[in-house]
Amino acid sequence: MSLLTVVFALLFYVATLILIGGLAYRIRLYAKTPAPLKIPTMPAPTTKSGVVVRMASEVVLFNSLFKSNKWIWIFGWMFHFALLLVVLRHLRYFIEPVWTWVVLIQPFGIYAGFFMVLGLLGLWARRLFVERIRYISGPSDHLILALLVAIGVSGLMIKFVFPTDIVAVKAFFLGLMRFDLQPLPTDPMLLVHLLLVAVLMIIFPISKLLHAPGIFFSPTRNQVDDSRERRHLAPWAAKLEQGND
């Protein structure tokens, strides 16, 4: 087994642990922190199923962003849904036999790679050229965009310019999942691509990428408008009541 394979294997084990452990920690934190007051942004749904619809329209269609700014919406939506397709397309490296629907989306996944990069470049251009968005951007905001663009571009390069032995790549990842290391091809572009993906996994739970779980816990979006009908009381707030009724 080459050193390179071992290093990348370790890298992906560590990255996966950090990603899953970090996200679990954060999600637990959000879930156990109480929301003591009813603060849905009104008008809000008056039923739980209404909240599901509201949340779905935010997560799938970026409804509020659409109301807000059409350019950010177009680029943002393009990026996220292209990314989703790309990720689904990559499932084929992790399952055997490959599910039919994963086979069917392969061609779309390839085009999605281009749209993903395009969306990212659009967002980046706004960050660079729109004065007020430049003002609120910090180094990490640019770096995350750079990282994602680099992941997209390196992936496309592997596909179109510097092909690699994807059968071996798949064997490597299946091997990782079975704790049975298989040699990883040594094409530089592949290694760059994988390295950047691992970096993304590692920074996910410690960066603004936390917006992904965050939105589901956002009280302005996930609360039911029923404050007159139901008494909503957080545990720490209930304690204040002891002794004065």
Added chain:
Amino acid sequence: MADYEIPKLNPELDVPEIPALEPDKMAGLKPFVAAPAHQEPLGFPGELVDNWQQVAIDKMGELLGKYRSLQVYLDSCVKCGACTDKCHYFLGTNDPKNMPVARQDLLRSVYRRHFTFAGKYFPKLVGARDLTEEVLDEWYSYFHQCSQCRRCSVYCPYGIDTAEISMAAREIMDAVGKGQKYCNEILGKVLKIGNNLGLPEPALVDTLEGLEEDIKMDTGVDVRLPVDVKGAEVLLITPSADFFAEPHIDGLIGYAKVFHQAGISWTLSSYASEAGNFGMFIGSYDTMRKAALRIRQAALELGVKRIVVGECGHAWRVAYSFWNTLTGVGAGADDPFGQMLQKQLDPRYPQPQHICELTSDLIDRGALKLDKSANDHRVVTFHDSCNVARATRMGDRPGGQFEIPRKVIQSVCANYVDMAPDTIRQNTFCCGGGGGLLTDDLMEIRVKGAMPRMQALDQVMNENGVNTMASICAICKSQFSKVLPYYDKPMHMIASVHQLVSDSIILGAKE
């Protein structure tokens, strides 16, 4: 009339143009700092404590554990910029720190430094800052240039509500001894005397008797404004500005006429003579709860069956969204504290109920005789108050908070026009004086922040001959009375919704 520039209105545009940035333009504008006499009654240190940095960080940690909103919102912002042009204070001042995300970042930078891995080890990379005196100064300026209007939260893809951040920041500042005089002085009065003005019972009774005489002179009818009547059906909780300020007082007369005409027995309470609850502005759950508990106590003592709330925006938010939580005014409690009050309240009515809901129901039932022609000299538009629009509801359906007041207005006025769609309903622009900013020491931000509303108003004045802007918020009414003249508009064009009802109601003519 002012030593700063009054923003120009552009009648061509519904929503003001996004300005070029003028960094730190408003950094110097700060409200008066609370004196020990204002701080201590609320349980806050009288002045800046010695180890204030540590106290502030500890407080931040405590709040992060108590409020999911704060924890999630400080983590989730992706700096997409969607909110950057949504705040009236940014549009009116050009100061980038009045962009919602930049306002949040004032707090977020310190959060990151002390509570996140990235901020501890790579502060420069993620814009993390230590809490220095300059940072505290910035907080004091810019968290008092936010009216907690929630307009930004409508447009943020994650619903990040800068109001939540401002409240937390103010709570931290109170905890280190750097509170705001205006809010904390008022809260002292409400907790001691029962209203924001510090109007004691005899003065209140006197004022109301005077009003009864005025109505009698005007209409020849004995319309009562009762106080502390045990066994009344309705307890009316209204902002104390309704007792003395113009045009608020005309609204109060309107409520009295509605109750009179509908034959509903009602009362005010001298112990709880204030709907406004500034505890929300300073983010203090505890203070907000203490102020709200006076209302619970008054309701229990007077034995009322219903609790109705007068025209007041932030107050209606506290009443509609928080009273059930804080005091049990509402329904559906399964604990003894909540049930004790809820058993007394009449389940056929929403508790609490907004005065516009009550009037609207009476209109539907034909219980009021109204003569629209009394308002024929008016062309009316309605200013949706920020907290009513984005933090409450009226009626059974989402959006009732927009429809019901409009319906009441249109039942008493023949000429009604809405302002541009991007500036009303959920998208409404704050009056510029909400959230604890309605004080003379913040006049500059109030005038500038009113600009987007003034521009939309200007449009309908020019195009449709609007001469009256109706509102259901005590703060909006006071703010507009003060600010309209800066934009060369008559201060008397701001009206209470129930003032319009009052003018059109025909007393004694009930079928």
